[in-house]
Amino acid sequence: MPILQRVSMRKGTFSVRYWSQGKGRPIVFLHGWAGLPRATAWLEALAQRRLVIAPEFPGFGESTGLERLDDFLDIALYQFDLFATLKLRQADLIGHDFGGAIAAEVAALRPSLVRRLVLVAPSGLFDEKRPGVDPFATTEAELNAASWHDAAAAAKGGLIVTPQSDEEKKAAVIERAKALSAAGKFLFPIPDKGLKKRLSRIEAPTLLIWGAGDQVVPPQYAALFKRRVQGARSIAIAKAGHYPMLEQPAKFTAAVKGFLG
Amino acid sequence: MRFYWFHLMPYQDLPADFSQKYPSVWVTPPSSRLYDPAAGHRMYNEYLDELEHAAEAGFDGVCVNEHHQNAYGMMPSPNIMAATLARNTKRSAIVVLGNSIALYNPPIRVAEELAMLDVMSGGRLVAGFPVGSSMDTNYCYGATPATLREKYQEAHDLIMRAWMEPEPFAFNGKYTQLRYVNVWPRPLQKPHPPVWVPGGGSIETWAWVAERNYSYSYLSFSGYKRGEQVMQGYWRTLDEMGLKRNPYRGGFLQLICVAPTDAEAERIYAPHVDYFYDKCLHIAAGFAEAPGYRTVKTIAAGLSSQFAPTQRQQRQQSGKRMTWKDYIEQGFIVAGSPATVREQLKDVITRLHVGHLMCLLHLGNMPRETTLMNTDLFAREVMPHLRGLWSEWRDEWYPKALPERAMQTPAARAR
Numbered sequence: 020m021p022i023l024q025r026v027s028m029r030k031g032t033f034s035v036r037y038w039s040q041g042k043g044r045p046i047v048f049l050h051g052w053a054g055l056p057r058a059t060a061w062l063e064a065l066a067q068r069r070l071v072i073a074p075e076f077p078g079f080g081e082s083t084g085l086e087r088l089d090d091f092l093d094i095a096l097y098q099f100d101l102f103a104t105l106k107l108r109q110a111d112l113i114g115h116d117f118g119g120a121i122a123a124e125v126a127a128l129r130p131s132l133v134r135r136l137v138l139v140a141p142s143g144l145f146d147e148k149r150p151g152v153d154p155f156a157t158t159e160a161e162l163n164a165a166s167w168h169d170a171a172a173a174a175k176g177g178l179i180v181t182p183q184s185d186e187e188k189k190a191a192v193i194e195r196a197k198a199l200s201a202a203g204k205f206l207f208p209i210p211d212k213g214l215k216k217r218l219s220r221i222e223a224p225t226l227l228i229w230g231a232g233d234q235v236v237p238p239q240y241a242a243l244f245k246r247r248v249q250g251a252r253s254i255a256i257a258k259a260g261h262y263p264m265l266e267q268p269a270k271f272t273a274a275v276k277g278f279l280g
Numbered sequence: 281m282r283f284y285w286f287h288l289m290p291y292q293d294l295p296a297d298f299s300q301k302y303p304s305v306w307v308t309p310p311s312s313r314l315y316d317p318a319a320g321h322r323m324y325n326e327y328l329d330e331l332e333h334a335a336e337a338g339f340d341g342v343c344v345n346e347h348h349q350n351a352y353g354m355m356p357s358p359n360i361m362a363a364t365l366a367r368n369t370k371r372s373a374i375v376v377l378g379n380s381i382a383l384y385n386p387p388i389r390v391a392e393e394l395a396m397l398d399v400m401s402g403g404r405l406v407a408g409f410p411v412g413s414s415m416d417t418n419y420c421y422g423a424t425p426a427t428l429r430e431k432y433q434e435a436h437d438l439i440m441r442a443w444m445e446p447e448p449f450a451f452n453g454k455y456t457q458l459r460y461v462n463v464w465p466r467p468l469q470k471p472h473p474p475v476w477v478p479g480g481g482s483i484e485t486w487a488w489v490a491e492r493n494y495s496y497s498y499l500s501f502s503g504y505k506r507g508e509q510v511m512q513g514y515w516r517t518l519d520e521m522g523l524k525r526n527p528y529r530g531g532f533l534q535l536i537c538v539a540p541t542d543a544e545a546e547r548i549y550a551p552h553v554d555y556f557y558d559k560c561l562h563i564a565a566g567f568a569e570a571p572g573y574r575t576v577k578t579i580a581a582g583l584s585s586q587f588a589p590t591q592r593q594q595r596q597q598s599g600k601r602m603t604w605k606d607y608i609e610q611g612f613i614v615a616g617s618p619a620t621v622r623e624q625l626k627d628v629i630t631r632l633h634v635g636h637l638m639c640l641l642h643l644g645n646m647p648r649e650t651t652l653m654n655t656d657l658f659a660r661e662v663m664p665h666l667r668g669l670w671s672e673w674r675d676e677w678y679p680k681a682l683p684e685r686a687m688q689t690p691a692a693r694a695r
């Protein structure tokens with residue numbers, strides 16, 4: 020994993036850590052409620068011919084300033100400022116679950132910022148009949164079981180890290196509480212916060228990607244997004260759950276590269 | 281030393297296989313299948329009888345509390361229960377522990393209802409302001425965990441100002457905006473009814489309570505041995521702030537079972553203790569605590585959640601059931617003959633340094649006769665022996681009621 024960089028915004032109100040690699044036309048990845056991904060091979064693959072930036076959202080890990088964000092309008096303005104700070108006039112935007120809802124908001128509120136949009140199992144809508152597993156009312160084990168096509172293989176491959184020492188365990192509990200609390204600040208108890216009214220404003224060509232076995236944000240949500248985002252296409256990746264980029268990195272990056280060009 | 285009779289009002293008729301068949305007693309147990317309103321009618325009325333009996337038996341106060349969507353405690357609105365107690369008790373304090381003030385919009389409703397209770401009861405109200413459990417606040421009432429405490433504090437500030445400011449005022453909060461605040465009625469007690477804050481063991485609460493001169497209480501069902509860690513943290517915070525360790529700044533809830541002899545205590549109470557722990561505290565692990573409900577600072581301090589799977593549940597999962605002896609030895613319950621209970625309670629009270637003891641004398645599916653026996657034995661043979669504890673301290677956190685001659689008696693009772 021390359022060394023993370025840091026940027027300060029709005030006179031120190033936000034201190035944002037970010038992963039960055041490569042050169043060329045920029046791609047920005049907005050992570051979901053699990054935080055910056057541990058495995059970055061798929062990001063590195065995208066960075067072969069492009070500049071890839073993955074900022075860590077305030078409240079997660081070491082990024083700060085969450086207390087200054089109360090709703091998706093605050094988040095969108097924060098993202099606009101982050102783009103400006105990172106000197107990005109336009110980027111391809113990829114967002115996963117919570118980050119997917121943010122990416123969709125950004126694309127809807129300021130279409131000129133987003134060249135192409137990739138939403139991976141995005142949050143932001145709610146289906147009463149088939150809501151999916153509630154990430155805020157599950158133990159870590161329950162959420163893992165619902166999030167992976169093959170949780171055992173994910174653990175074996177180091178995608179799910181099992182802390183060993185007491186210190187590591189405590190750090191992991193705190194990290195998880197911080198991450199889900201930060202995402203929950205905007206998604207709890209139901210993630211429908213008005214995005215459905217704004218999705219039709221999206222102008223960027225949009226690709227929806229789902230792991231076929233995702234039980235947390237089930238693939239059925241793709242249809243709800245497609246109905247509202249004009250011209251959106253969707254693909255389901257087999258043998259993948261909520262993290263298709265981690266469980267099927269080759270298929271995932273091929274699809275993304277093909278779409279982004 | 282003061283003693284309070286605390287009722288949870290659990291639902292008594294859960295099926296024997298409840299814990300195997302249903303994932304949780306809280307949030308999702310289906311009321312359409314499990315709750316019989318006719319049985320509920322009997323339980324409410326018996327429970328109110330028990331509280332009224334306790335007030336007559338000489339307890340310093342009766343306690344009601346707020347919980348939602350569960351068979352563990354059937355009091356979504358403690359104020360309704362407190363209202364009937366205000367009419368049907370004479371001298372005892374009415375401790376409403378409390379209203380989870382972050383849940384009310386606008387929170388001024390709580391200021392109004394508690395003021396009504398204080399006036400109706402002639403100044404016998406204790407205003408309890410809990411944050412509320414994660415199940416109640418986050419899962420049942422949909423409050424966002426990350427902002428729950430901020431919202432709670434804002435609601436508190438609004439209620440206290442509403443009770444104390446001499447003129448109508450405007451309140452421009454983040455969660456509540458009111459252009460005209462002017463509560464009718466105002467509380468009878470001045471400057472306001474005593475405030476108790478039942479904590480779930482968040483370390484920030486200690487200083488917050490102490491700064492405002494409130495009384496902190498810890499309501500744990502894992503007994504005094506675990507409660508000690510929390511109460512010691514609170515007392516140390518007072519030391520650091522240069523405040524005296526007045527024991528009435530602290531309260532604790534304890535499960536208590538009194539019988540003529542130790543052996544009879546086990547025979548009479550063991551099934552109800554089992555019902556309480558096996559069914560009433562059967563909480564799905566995913567509901568025990570929403571991420572963000574407790575602050576990182578509290579988790580980092582190593583305090584376990586109030587409703588986290590207890591040692592008991594962990595043992596049970598590994599196939600070893602808690603025995604009566606385990607419950608006693610680990611401090612979950614204080615049980616036995618009056619002499620045994622006296623001795624153990626003295627240890628609890630002095631160890632935790634608390635001036636308010638909330639006695640949980642009704643457990644799970646305990647029938648009325650057993651509850652009344654437990655209550656009477658406690659009132660006659662335990663309470664008088666421990667009354668003298670802390671006599672060197674003044675209790676500034678007990679209601680200051682109207683003098684006897686100014687108290688109204690309900691006409692029906694006067695006849």
